Each structure stands twice: as C-alpha cells, then as structure tokens.
Amino acid sequence: MFKMTWALVAEHADEWTGDDFNEAAAVLNEEVGAAVSASGMNPEVQTHFRETFLAPVRDGIADAGKAAVETGHGWDKAAGPLLVVLTPAA
Incomplete structure (x- = not known):
C-alpha cells in the first residue's frame, strides 16, 4: 500500500492511496x-503539457516509483508545474 500525492501549481492538489x-x-x-482540459489552454498547449510534463511523471510511477516504494523509500518527480510524490503507507 502506498500514497500518491500530486500538485499542479495554481490549479489542483490531491491524493490517492492504493497498491x-x-x-x-x-x-x-x-x-x-481533466484539470488541463478545464484550464482554458488551447488544444496545442494542452497536448504540449501532456507530452512534456504529465507523461514523464506518469510513466515514472510504474518503474522508478514502484522500485522506490517497494524498498521502503519515497519517490518524487517534478516536471514544470507538476509534482508527484509516492510514499509507502504505514
């Protein structure tokens, strides 16, 4: 079990817990x-955001994030205005 917390600067912060x-x-x-879609950015900028900031962070969860959490460590990754933190659940 681990907790994921994320913040999208000036837009949204939230958390999720699972395994x-x-x-x-x-x-x-x-x-x-969803936050990016609702932000009012034009479609090209939304695509750029998803590819440049969201994709590298999202893709890191299943490899580097998983490896860190499974060894009892936290993991964090930031890209532009997006920060994600994974922490083992107590």
Missing part, C-alpha cells in the same frame, strides 16, 4: 488531464 502502480498512473493521468 496498484498502474492504477495510480491512470488516476494521475485522468485527474491532471
């Missing part, structure tokens, strides 16, 4: 994607 790293990545993708 499936792929599900965590999907939740992050859905939640941050």
Whole structure:
C-alpha cells in the first residue's frame, strides 16, 4: 500500500492511496488531464503539457516509483508545474 500525492501549481492538489502502480498512473493521468482540459489552454498547449510534463511523471510511477516504494523509500518527480510524490503507507 502506498500514497500518491500530486500538485499542479495554481490549479489542483490531491491524493490517492492504493497498491496498484498502474492504477495510480491512470488516476494521475485522468485527474491532471481533466484539470488541463478545464484550464482554458488551447488544444496545442494542452497536448504540449501532456507530452512534456504529465507523461514523464506518469510513466515514472510504474518503474522508478514502484522500485522506490517497494524498498521502503519515497519517490518524487517534478516536471514544470507538476509534482508527484509516492510514499509507502504505514
């Protein structure tokens, strides 16, 4: 079990708790994607945001994030205005 916390600067902050790293990545993708869609950015900028900031952080959850949490360590990754932190649940 681990907790994922994320912040999208000036837009949104939230958390999720579970034990499936792929599900965590999907939740992050859905939640941050929804915030980006509602932000008023034009479609090209939204695509750039998703590719440049969201994708690298999301993709890190299932590999580097999982490896860190499974060894009892936290993991964090920031890209532009997005910060994600994974911590083992006590």
